[in-house]
Amino acid sequence: MIYFFTIILVALIISSYKRYVPVRNVPCLKDGCKDLNATILDIRDYNTTNNRSEDILNIPYAYLRRFNHEISDDNIHVIASDKLELNLGLRFLLKKGFKVISYEIANCPCKKGGFEFGVR
Known part of the structure; x- marks a missing residue:
């Protein structure tokens, strides 16, 4: 019985890590990637874009899993609606071998000035 609870606990920890711990070495760009030579990938829902x-x-x-073959092998700038979607999307893209160089969160409070959170 204790092994069952241990397995459940480990599964919850791994799931929480993938969802809530920010991906390292991918910077947030407040103003988008106007100066970068990168493919802009918007991973928000169709209804919110x-x-x-x-x-x-x-x-x-x-x-993403179904249509990742449509993404070019160039550098990628990701636009997401929130941190959860961003973390999951970045982990998936990096796992598939894409070069994600930056990200942007739509309607992020760091764009309006003040503090910037989640930059690693």
């Missing part, structure tokens, strides 16, 4: 630019590749996190 308001950009219809052809320069931005929109693949929601829920569809």
